[in-house]
Structure formats: C-alpha cells, structure tokens
Amino acid sequence: MSIHIGAEPGDIAERVLMPGDPLRAKWIAETYLDDAKCYTQVRGMYGFTGRWQGVDVSVQGSGMGMPSASIYAHELINDYGVKTLIRVGSCGALADELQLRDVIAASGASTDSNMNRARFDGLIDYAPVADFGLLRTAVETAEQRGIPMRVGPILAADAFYTDRPDLYDALANYGVLAVEMESAALYTIAARFRARALTLLTVSDHIKRGEQTTSQEREQTFGQMVEIALDTAIA
C-alpha cells in the first residue's frame, strides 16, 4: 500500500488510464474492462484493474490539478511499477477551428505551475512532452477507428477560474490548442522516472466561444477516446 493508493503489490497493471474524475474511473472500469475489481477507495479516488482484449489494464482517478495528479502518477510508477500512463480527460478549447467533442492528443504541455520551475530553480523552462511511441500508436489507432484526432500542444493551468483570459489568447497564437490542469505534471513525472505518458482529451467546452457540451455528449465522445486509449495502452 502506498500513502494515497490502498492497493497491494500486484493489484495494479503496468498500463493505467488516468481520468481526473474517480467516478469516470468507475464508469470506464464497468463499461470496458472484463472482471474489473476495485483496488483502492482511499480518499474516494477510486482505482480498478480488469482486462481489455485479454490484457490487464488499470484505471486510476487522478483528481483535478497538478498537485493531485502528481501524487498518483508518482506512486503508480514508484510504488507499483506502472510503465504506461494514459490520461483520459476533458479540456477547454482555445483554437478557433476546434469544435465541441473533438478529440485531442497532447504532444506537449505548457504550464504556469511552479512545480516544474522549482525543479530547475526557475532557470530552465523544462518542456513536458508526450511519449512519442504512445502518441504515434494513438494517432494510428484513431485513424483505424475513423475518429478524427488533433495532435498539438496544450496548456496545463493551475487555476480553472482565471482573470487573465488574454494570456490564453496569446497562447492560442502560438498553437496551443486547449486548456486542462494535469498533463504538464504527468509528462514531467513520467519522464523523470522513465515511464511512458500520453494525454488524450475531448473538448467539453470552448473557452473563447463560451460553448459547453451536454453531459450526454460528453459521455458519448469520451467513450470513443477511451477506446483509443485502451488500444494504445495494450499495443
């Protein structure tokens, strides 16, 4: 058992999907995994292990924000030997051409989090990037499934409510596609401990246009993305 995950050694598969919402972890386990078993309920941040196409896969909630996601990524890798972490989440779109329900693969994650600045004394802006092999497999899988998927950089922000939307507009001018709150930490920790990480996102809101998806739309699109993530995790 680690400090924040109540699992025994061997309870967690080498490949883990990480939604932010623990109830989404439960939904993924119940909807997609055979013989899914819950291995932790510590702090309500559920984790499950089951099988996808006969291969062991786990699903672990990460919580919202980089401090929370960092704790679970660190312990999954260092206490349970996890080798592949695929975040499956939602995001707010910045790019004009993005539509609600589009699927994005995050090739890199800019951030305003001090967690990464602190790692290098604020002297170097480390570039958190996705594992290329996972990214390539996800793109191939999406093509095979006929699901359009955008690949590009995102912003992992510390705050959900910001009084500086002008900064988001500026980032969009540099090709940043969307905003979420976890990937910069996930990519950095995976790189630090030699694991592989990728983030797949569905657009649930468009920040600049003020559009929102319905919860039903979110669930349907989320399912397509989860299937890409599962196929990528076991490839």
Ligand SMILES: Nc1nc2c(nc(Br)n2[C@@H]2O[C@H](CO)[C@@H](O)[C@H]2O)c(=O)[nH]1
């Ligand atoms: N900062 C930010 N995070 C967002 C947004 N839309 C979504 Br869905 N998120 C993600 O959803 C949660 C906040 O609702 C966090 O875990 C984020 O990763 C958004 O417009 N902004």
